[in-house]
Every structure is written in C-alpha cells, then in structure tokens.
Amino acid sequence: MISLHGVSLVYPNGVRALDNVSLEIAKGDFVFLVGHSGTGKSSLMRLLYREAKATTGTIVVDGIRVDRLRRNRVPALRRHLGVVFQDFKLLTDKTVWENVAFAMQVTGAHTRDVMRQVPRSLDLVGLSHKSRMYPTELSGGEQQRTAIARALVNNPKILLCDEPTGNLDPANTTEITALLQRINLKGTTVVVATHNQAVVDRMRRRVVRLEDGRITTDEERGYYYLGLGQGQVLSG
Amino acid sequence: MDSGKVKFFLGEVLRNFSRNAGMQITAIGTVAITIVLLGLFLFIRAALADVGARLLDQIEISAYLRPDVTNAQVAAIGRYLAQDPRVASAKYIPKREGLAELRTQTRGAIDTALLTENPLPDKFRIKARVPEDVAAVAATVRRLSGVGNVVYGQKIVQRLLQLGAVLRRVGIGVIVVFLAVAGIIISNTIRLTVFARRREIAIMQLVGATNTYIRLPFICEGMLDGVLGALLAVGLLAIARATLWPRLLEALPWVAMSAAPVDPRLLAAELLLVGAAVGILASWISVGRHLRT
Numbered sequence: 001m002i003s004l005h006g007v008s009l010v011y012p013n014g015v016r017a018l019d020n021v022s023l024e025i026a027k028g029d030f031v032f033l034v035g036h037s038g039t040g041k042s043s044l045m046r047l048l049y050r051e052a053k054a055t056t057g058t059i060v061v062d063g064i065r066v067d068r069l070r071r072n073r074v075p076a077l078r079r080h081l082g083v084v085f086q087d088f089k090l091l092t093d094k095t096v097w098e099n100v101a102f103a104m105q106v107t108g109a110h111t112r113d114v115m116r117q118v119p120r121s122l123d124l125v126g127l128s129h130k131s132r133m134y135p136t137e138l139s140g141g142e143q144q145r146t147a148i149a150r151a152l153v154n155n156p157k158i159l160l161c162d163e164p165t166g167n168l169d170p171a172n173t174t175e176i177t178a179l180l181q182r183i184n185l186k187g188t189t190v191v192v193a194t195h196n197q198a199v200v201d202r203m204r205r206r207v208v209r210l211e212d213g214r215i216t217t218d219e220e221r222g223y224y225y226l227g228l229g230q231g232q233v234l235s236g
Numbered sequence: 237m238d239s240g241k242v243k244f245f246l247g248e249v250l251r252n253f254s255r256n257a258g259m260q261i262t263a264i265g266t267v268a269i270t271i272v273l274l275g276l277f278l279f280i281r282a283a284l285a286d287v288g289a290r291l292l293d294q295i296e297i298s299a300y301l302r303p304d305v306t307n308a309q310v311a312a313i314g315r316y317l318a319q320d321p322r323v324a325s326a327k328y329i330p331k332r333e334g335l336a337e338l339r340t341q342t343r344g345a346i347d348t349a350l351l352t353e354n355p356l357p358d359k360f361r362i363k364a365r366v367p368e369d370v371a372a373v374a375a376t377v378r379r380l381s382g383v384g385n386v387v388y389g390q391k392i393v394q395r396l397l398q399l400g401a402v403l404r405r406v407g408i409g410v411i412v413v414f415l416a417v418a419g420i421i422i423s424n425t426i427r428l429t430v431f432a433r434r435r436e437i438a439i440m441q442l443v444g445a446t447n448t449y450i451r452l453p454f455i456c457e458g459m460l461d462g463v464l465g466a467l468l469a470v471g472l473l474a475i476a477r478a479t480l481w482p483r484l485l486e487a488l489p490w491v492a493m494s495a496a497p498v499d500p501r502l503l504a505a506e507l508l509l510v511g512a513a514v515g516i517l518a519s520w521i522s523v524g525r526h527l528r529t
Contacts, residue, residue: 049442072446072447074444075441075444075445075446075447076444077444078441078442078443078444079443079444081444083442089435089438089439089442091435091436091439102439102440102443103439103443105241105244106440106443106445106449106450107443107444107445107446107449108241108449110238110241111238111239111240111241111244112238114240115240150443154443154444
C-alpha cells in the first residue's frame, strides 16, 4: 500500500530531514511513527501526501509513484488519502456537517453522494447528533473526530494522522485511539505519527522509530521506548 | 446539472464577497471611476473623430479654370468628373455665381459693388467620396486641359488625418493605463480574500480539490467586482449623457457634431465586458500566485 525506497529529503535550507529511508506498509496495517521532535516523522508524512517532494528515492502510495508525481496530479493522489492533524484544521464558520461535506463538495462530488456519505462518516465517528454544531462548541476530542470524519468521507484506503492526539487530554486521547483502531479494523491502512507513549504502549502495534532522519528500529508489536517490546516480538 | 453543487458554489462566492465588504466597495468604486474615465475617453474620442469626419466631409476641391477656357474644355472636364469613381459630386460655378457667393460669405464686409469687373475665374466645385482621396483627385484634375489653379484645404486635410492617428495612439495608451490601475486594485482585493481564506484553501488542497476548482470562486469574485464597477460606471455615464450632453450640444452649436457619436448600448456593453475581463484576469493572477507556493 505504501512503500519507500532509499528516500531522502533535504530542505532548501540544507537541513536533511530524512536520510535513505526505506519502509513497506501493507494494506490494512496500523503503524506508529515515533521519535523525538525534529526526527523526521512529519517530514515522512508530508512526503506521502506530496506536501513535500523527495530529494532522492522512490515513493509508491496506493500504486501512485508519488516521487514522480506531476503537480497537477497531486489532487488525484490526495483523494486516495485521508489526513488528520494535531490542530484539526476545521473551518470555524461551518458546522460539523458542513466541514465533513466540504471535503466532498470541493472535489466535485455529486450532491446525492454527499447526502449519503456524510451521515455515514459522522456515524462512524459517533457525531451524528452534533452535526449542526460549530467546531467551537465541541470538545477537542469531538473536533478531532470531526476532522477524522472529514478525512474518511471520500473512503480513502489510507489514513495518515500527524500527532492526532497532540492537543488532547488523556480521556479524549483514549477515545480517538479507539476510533483509529475501529477504522483500521474496517480495512483502512492507518499511519500515526506520535509522541504519545501511552497510546503506543496500550495499542501494541507496529512501531517504526525515527532518529535524525533515519529509521532505527521497526518492531511488529512495539513499545514507545526501544527494547520494552523485544521479548514479546521474539517470543510471539 | 446538480443543483446542490450550484448552490454550494454560489454560497461560497457570496460568502467570499460579503466577507470583506469594505474592500469590495473600494474595489468596485475604483473600477467604477476608472471605467467612467474610460467611457468618457472613448466617448470624447468618438466625438472628436465624428467632428473630424464631418470637417473632412466638408472639404471641397476648387478647380479654377483658365481665363481662356473654351466651352468644349468645360464640357470635357464635366464629363471626366462625372465618370471618376472617387468623385462624389462636381458642380460648375461660373464667375457670376462665384461673386454672388463671395458676397454672401463675407456678409458685405467687402463691397463688391465697387468692382468694375468680376475678378473671379470660373470654377468647378468638387467633392471626393472619401477624405483620403482628396489630394489624388486634386492632382488628377490639375492635369486636365483648361484647368488653372486647384485649391483644397491641403493643410486641414493633413492635420485632421494626423490628429486622428495621434488620438488613436494616445487613446490606446490611456486605456491601457486605466485598465492596469483597475486590475491592480481588484487584484489586491482578491489577495485579501485569498489571505482571509488561506485555511480553507489549505484544506481544499489537502482533500484533493484541483487548483481550477479552488480558483473558480475567486475568479467569480473578481469578475463580480469588475462587472458591478462597470455597471455603476455605465449608470453614471448614462445620467451624464441624459443631463449634460444636450446642454453641451446647445452650448457649442458651431461644432458640427451628431447628437450620438457612439451607440450608447454598444459602449455600455463594451465597458461591462472590459470590467468583467479585467476582474477575471486580475483575480486569476493573484490566486495563481498564492497557489503556486
């Protein structure tokens, strides 16, 4: 579903954000990208939805050669992806319903499809009853659930989450994590970049660790801190 | 057509438009002023061209005949002038009539009664079909036998033709400057809207909206600025035409000018089109600049 080979990313100011990264993520995987701030988690995410362009290496996302993608083909790639951020990126002058519908409307979806998909997406995140409220009237967790509903409304095969719980308290974090797991169970490939140790340790899913722009470990059932999960991986 | 889509799209455009109403009013006002100036300029140019054309139309060639001209020669000249396609009309004026004309033209300032003999030669009064042919017709007539001096307003014809050319050139320059000003102002307004909506644009890009789709509401907004400005301008010009123009015609009765040198509906359509085009172009450029980054 996602594959990177020898990918490096050097920003125009000379900072080498990623250095010879190779990674395979299969369909239906759930992957945590962990590492300190500035180790390249977000850069890696940005490469996947072509917000940044790889300096070298090949990137394939859902069959699309992202590293070679022409600018006018970027919208097509993004319609295959859902992206969620720490700051939700909701429009405060639109209701929950309108925020979710927006993602379909601006990609030219037929109104009939909008009317069918938006309620489904809101139902999945459990916000059907708040569809007429504005983001400012919602809790942080509900705002992030709105953002997730928007990311899912076009039925993407891949959901990319960059610090989805970064702005949330523990209770909301638990709620969002459970939601991501539910989405993954429905077959969506989920990639989560996070600092949040509790989330990673509770979930016990694949953990890819980045340090100074390189992948240092890649554990099938990992913990946030290196080594804690080794026993289980070896025995299991 | 999907009515829900249309409603969504129009809603976006209207929301944009009303978001910074102050700036929109400024843009529309400036466009209106610019287009009023442009309209006035086009009108004055047309009026001047009209006056020039009328003056040129009135230019006559006087072909004075030699004192020793024979009746056969006069007849031959008349036949030639009748068949030359460049000649609109030709009239033989014997010296007696010429003197009478002179008397009326000078309104008695010259006392022709003092003359003991008529000093005027016989002449043909010739009008060319188009002003540009006047010089050529004059040259041909001069070579006919029996013709002495040939006189026409050489200087006037040349000056008027030159004036027309200069006006056209200056006109294009002035129009370009006006339009550039209107374009820059609309472009700035759109840039403000783009800035106010940068979050929305970022989200649109994130969920895979095409640049064309993102651009469209802004283009419509720019077009709306241009068209509303032009409408206001056309309204002002129509009022000016209804109130000031008749008085101007009255005040300048000696200016040979038609009551309507330009078709007002055509001018209005042109100005509206210009407003729309400037709005579209200006917003296209300013959104494009944002999307490229």
